[in-house]
Amino acid sequence: MRGSYWVRKLASLAATLYATVSFNFLLFHVLPGNPVQLLARSGHYDAAARRQLVALFELNHSLLDQYVIYLNNTLHGNLGFSYVYREPVTTVLGSAIGNTLLLVGTATFITVVVGVWLGVVAASRANSLTDATVSVTSLSLWSMPDFFTGMILIFVCGVWIHVLPISGIESSGLASGGLAHVLDIARHLVLPATTLVLVNAAEFSLITRNSLVDTLVEDYVLTARAKGVSRRAIVWRHALRNALLPIVTATALYVGMVLGGAIQVETVFSWPGMGLLIYNAVEQRDYPVLEASFLIFAIAVIVTNFASDVLYRLLDPRVRRT
Amino acid sequence: MSLLEIRDLRIDYRTESGVLRAVDDVSLVVERGDAVGVVGESGCGKSTLGLAIPLLLAPNATVAGGSIRLDGTSIADLDERQLNRLRWTTVSFIFQGAMNALNPVQRIDQQILEAIRIHEPETSTATARARVVELLGLVGIAPSRAASYPHEFSGGMRQRAMIAMALACQPALVIADEPTTALDAISQDQILQLLRDLRRRRGQGLIMISHDLAAITRVCDRIVVMYAGVIVETGTTADVLGRRDAALGTIHPYTRALLDAHPDLHGPRVLAPGLSGHPPDLARPIVGCRFADRCAHATDHCRAVAPALVAVSRDHDVRCHFAVAERVT
Amino acid sequence: MSVLDDDVARRPGVWRDLWRDRMGRSGLIMMVAVLFVVLVGPMIFPFQSQSFGTSSASILQPPSAAHWFGTTELGQDVFRQFLLGGRISLYVGVFATVIAIVLGAGLGLVSGYYAGWRDAVLMRITDFFLVLPTLPLIIVLAALFGQSIVITSLVIGLTSWPQTARIIRSQVLSLRERALVLRVRSLGASNYRIMARHILPNVAPLIFANLVLVLSGAILAQAALAFLGLGDPVQVSWGTMLHNAFNAGAMSTGAWWYILTPGAGIVVMVLAFSLIGHSLDRVLNPLRRSQR
Ligand SMILES: Nc1ncnc2c1ncn2[C@@H]1O[C@H](COP(=O)(O)OP(=O)(O)OP(=O)(O)O)[C@@H](O)[C@H]1O
Numbered sequence: 001m002r003g004s005y006w007v008r009k010l011a012s013l014a015a016t017l018y019a020t021v022s023f024n025f026l027l028f029h030v031l032p033g034n035p036v037q038l039l040a041r042s043g044h045y046d047a048a049a050r051r052q053l054v055a056l057f058e059l060n061h062s063l064l065d066q067y068v069i070y071l072n073n074t075l076h077g078n079l080g081f082s083y084v085y086r087e088p089v090t091t092v093l094g095s096a097i098g099n100t101l102l103l104v105g106t107a108t109f110i111t112v113v114v115g116v117w118l119g120v121v122a123a124s125r126a127n128s129l130t131d132a133t134v135s136v137t138s139l140s141l142w143s144m145p146d147f148f149t150g151m152i153l154i155f156v157c158g159v160w161i162h163v164l165p166i167s168g169i170e171s172s173g174l175a176s177g178g179l180a181h182v183l184d185i186a187r188h189l190v191l192p193a194t195t196l197v198l199v200n201a202a203e204f205s206l207i208t209r210n211s212l213v214d215t216l217v218e219d220y221v222l223t224a225r226a227k228g229v230s231r232r233a234i235v236w237r238h239a240l241r242n243a244l245l246p247i248v249t250a251t252a253l254y255v256g257m258v259l260g261g262a263i264q265v266e267t268v269f270s271w272p273g274m275g276l277l278i279y280n281a282v283e284q285r286d287y288p289v290l291e292a293s294f295l296i297f298a299i300a301v302i303v304t305n306f307a308s309d310v311l312y313r314l315l316d317p318r319v320r321r322t
Numbered sequence: 323m324s325l326l327e328i329r330d331l332r333i334d335y336r337t338e339s340g341v342l343r344a345v346d347d348v349s350l351v352v353e354r355g356d357a358v359g360v361v362g363e364s365g366c367g368k369s370t371l372g373l374a375i376p377l378l379l380a381p382n383a384t385v386a387g388g389s390i391r392l393d394g395t396s397i398a399d400l401d402e403r404q405l406n407r408l409r410w411t412t413v414s415f416i417f418q419g420a421m422n423a424l425n426p427v428q429r430i431d432q433q434i435l436e437a438i439r440i441h442e443p444e445t446s447t448a449t450a451r452a453r454v455v456e457l458l459g460l461v462g463i464a465p466s467r468a469a470s471y472p473h474e475f476s477g478g479m480r481q482r483a484m485i486a487m488a489l490a491c492q493p494a495l496v497i498a499d500e501p502t503t504a505l506d507a508i509s510q511d512q513i514l515q516l517l518r519d520l521r522r523r524r525g526q527g528l529i530m531i532s533h534d535l536a537a538i539t540r541v542c543d544r545i546v547v548m549y550a551g552v553i554v555e556t557g558t559t560a561d562v563l564g565r566r567d568a569a570l571g572t573i574h575p576y577t578r579a580l581l582d583a584h585p586d587l588h589g590p591r592v593l594a595p596g597l598s599g600h601p602p603d604l605a606r607p608i609v610g611c612r613f614a615d616r617c618a619h620a621t622d623h624c625r626a627v628a629p630a631l632v633a634v635s636r637d638h639d640v641r642c643h644f645a646v647a648e649r650v651t
Numbered sequence: 652m653s654v655l656d657d658d659v660a661r662r663p664g665v666w667r668d669l670w671r672d673r674m675g676r677s678g679l680i681m682m683v684a685v686l687f688v689v690l691v692g693p694m695i696f697p698f699q700s701q702s703f704g705t706s707s708a709s710i711l712q713p714p715s716a717a718h719w720f721g722t723t724e725l726g727q728d729v730f731r732q733f734l735l736g737g738r739i740s741l742y743v744g745v746f747a748t749v750i751a752i753v754l755g756a757g758l759g760l761v762s763g764y765y766a767g768w769r770d771a772v773l774m775r776i777t778d779f780f781l782v783l784p785t786l787p788l789i790i791v792l793a794a795l796f797g798q799s800i801v802i803t804s805l806v807i808g809l810t811s812w813p814q815t816a817r818i819i820r821s822q823v824l825s826l827r828e829r830a831l832v833l834r835v836r837s838l839g840a841s842n843y844r845i846m847a848r849h850i851l852p853n854v855a856p857l858i859f860a861n862l863v864l865v866l867s868g869a870i871l872a873q874a875a876l877a878f879l880g881l882g883d884p885v886q887v888s889w890g891t892m893l894h895n896a897f898n899a900g901a902m903s904t905g906a907w908w909y910i911l912t913p914g915a916g917i918v919v920m921v922l923a924f925s926l927i928g929h930s931l932d933r934v935l936n937p938l939r940r941s942q943r
């Protein structure tokens with residue numbers, strides 16, 4: 001029955017993607033207050049321009065036709081035309097997607113490593129001073145808005161001790177491609193990535209800790225102790241894999257969070273990614289860019305969520321063969 | 323030198339409502355090849371006693387008094403590393419495998435292999451694997467099923483796999499805590515049969531913990547009856563069972579109530595007639611006999627003074643004031 | 652004795668346990684302090700009117716006797732903005748949380764109690780909203796529908812319920828079996844009655860624990876919105892202050908008071924509620940309880 005599982009899973013993925021695209025259409029094209037109406041009604045345009053606008057956004061069609069056109073466009077990667085950049089949205093998004101991936105990917109990797117490690121340390125010494133310190137520090141970091149953490153880092157590293165670049169992705173005047181260029185980007189990456197790590201690793205370590213504490217009282221952990229397995233091996237070999245299961249299921253929440261964080265962090269550090277694009281789009285009311293960015297974020301979450309389902313099946317044999 | 327020698331053991335749990343003494347003044351000797359059954363109601367301290375032997379108690383538990391000697395060594399003197407070396411090689415456990423005692427994300431053969439790997443690092447992988455197959459065969463699990471995950475086994479099979487795992491390092495003593503609970507009647511029967519055969523063939527010492535007296539009598543040659551943290555009666559199975567119709571004083575009223583719960587020991591269990599109410603709260607100091615509140619024969623003396631464990635015959639002790647009375651007359 | 656009595660009886664203990672827990676107590680104390688500053692502060696320090704700086708000398712000044720927390724880029728008193736701004740942050744947080752909890756707990760209760768097709772449909776919808784990235788969605792909605800504090804509250808509230816719904820549902824599912832036993836016993840008890848009398852009281856502590864966490868999340872979301880320029884331009888919240896500070900270059904000019912004051916406000920307020928939530932989680936989870 002393995003095949004049918006994947007068929008069901010892929011069908012569900014497709015349904016969710018379809019629902020997301022439709023939801024986006026609903027938000028940006030149907031609900032009152034949608035940007036197209038706002039623009040068309042606003043006094044900034046004369047009759048001719050308004051007609052052009054109406055034609056451009058296919059407002060002369062019925063809602064259903066607009067929906068079909070929209071679906072068709074989206075399916076073909078046609079995400080509209082930016083008001084501000086006067087370019088297709090896909091062109092505008094181009095390099096931004098890669099930059100955000102670099103930032104979020106790096107931050108996520110470090111977050112997982114640091115978060116799991118801290119969670120294990122706290123849970124292995126549950127209710128000790130170390131545990132309390134990790135928990136309180138994590139909660140405090142979690143309570144800081146991402147942008148505020150970023151501002152503090154800028155203050156400390158950029159203003160007090162000029163050690164790291166605090167803005168942008170590269171210094172001007174460097175030939176692209178060389179090692180110097182890569183190192184330059186890496187240096188620019190440090191602070192924004194650290195900000196994301198601080199906030200997210202805090203939460204990650206708390207969740208890992210709690211899940212691990214719950215796992216360490218399971219019967220099979222007692223069996224392992226009775227077998228003479230060392231404390232370290234019990235945590236890493238027996239408990240952690242079980243403890244990570246509920247965390248893997250929360251991947252969607254994590255990705256949603258880290259993308260929300262990326263918007264703030266990219267804004268603070270002028271990191272030219274999707275987040276900064278969203279910030280600028282909001283400021284300049286560049287709705288097509290906003291719309292496309294949101295759609296891409298949503299799809300990113302859905303796809304990673306799907307990937308986490310697959311990972312879950314690898315980690316938990318109980319799901320694999322049922 | 324006895325295999326296991328427990329003297330005046332006391333174990334406390336720290337809880338939010340104070341200190342709870344789960345095991346009080348328990349003494350027990352197990353010789354090589356002995357099979358001892360520990361029976362009693364839920365919460366009387368059976369598991370606590372069993373877990374104390376390889377010092378596997380919960381973090382909030384403390385050994386408040388007494389000693390445990392395995393092969394003459396006091397386990398209180400061992401550090402974590404030495405304890406780990408002793409675990410599974412000298413004392414192994416059969417937990418309620420039907421529940422959650424096996425790691426759900428590891429294959430059965432891997433879990434057994436792990437025990438061999440830890441304690442016999444010099445054994446080659448091939449030899450260890452062969453041993454795993456042999457062990458599983460011993461409990462009736464085909465080699466083709468060895469690479470299964472726990473959830474792919476039935477409750478009975480999981481329990482048998484647990485037994486195979488317990489035997490992996492040829493321990494001198496196996497402690498089986500509720501090995502048949504939560505299994506259907508046929509699986510229960512298989513497990514009991516298996517435990518009996520193993521003991522006979524491999525000469526392992528066995529402590530079987532259960533609230534099911536019938537199960538214990540089928541496997542064990544000595545019975546320890548616990549009530550509210552103390553041993554109220556201990557003797558050979560034949561001795562204890564032989565007294566079921568005897569006069570008060572040769573058998574503890576609590577044991578009798580347990581026996582009455584199984585009219586023919588193999589028939590269906592009925593609620594013990596005349597045994598109502600609950601055991602006392604162990605977090606509070608107890609005055610007098612612990613069983614007095616539920617005993618039909620209790621006198622004011624019983625309620626005021628705690629009885630001692632006294633011998634009513636060779637190898638048969640009872641903790642009851644009436645037991646004293648009989649010996650005196 | 653009802654089947655559920657034991658659980659209900661434990662409820663008064665939750666508060667006691669919360670106070671006994673070190674984290675819980677710190678959270679409660681911090682919460683009282685924050686509420687005092689935010690609700691009573693403006694009454695103790697009544698500021699007549701917004702005093703704009705008249706000369707460049709009063710712009711971005713460090714703390715002094717006249718301006719305890721310094722001045723803004725327009726020469727306004729930071730302390731005054733701080734006291735008034737907390738109210739806005741709290742107002743949006745509470746308003747949004749009420750919406751999210753009513754929606755989430757309501758859906759969770761219905762879904763868990765009735766099970767069957769209603770559950771399937773509701774959870775499908777919940778899961779859809781659960782995977783939508785929350786903050787980006789909030790940003791989009793705020794950009795589309797406006798940025799007054801009422802709309803901000805609605806937007807945050809309407810996007811913060813799915814997790815609550817999931818959590819409450821699974822708890823109700825586990826209570827349901829027992830509640831149905833009860834139903835057989837007290838023949839004729841209506842669904843409504845069982846839900847109100849037996850299920851709701853048992854999930855109430857869980858709802859409360861969740862409420863505190865949603866509240867911290869909502870305050871953070873509001874701060875992020877305001878920082879990104881989607882705050883109410885008239886009602887200056889702590890997030891708006893940080894937005895202004897950022898745009899006024901407070902970081903490069905070293906105006907730490909302008910950043911740390913509202914920032915600390917947000918952190919302490921959020922931390923107070925998350926400490927309580929975290930502690931409640933431990934208190935309500937018997938496994939972790941026995942571990943203490
Ligand atoms: N970790 C613990 N913390 C506090 N009290 C405990 C702990 N473990 C057991 N107890 C208490 O100690 C007493 C003895 O428990 P134990 O598990 O040894 O009983 P048992 O005879 O094995 O019961 P059962 O048949 O239910 O397994 C009980 O009152 C129990 O509530």
Ligand SMILES: [Mg+2]
Pocket residue numbers: 368369370499
């Ligand atoms: Mg037990």
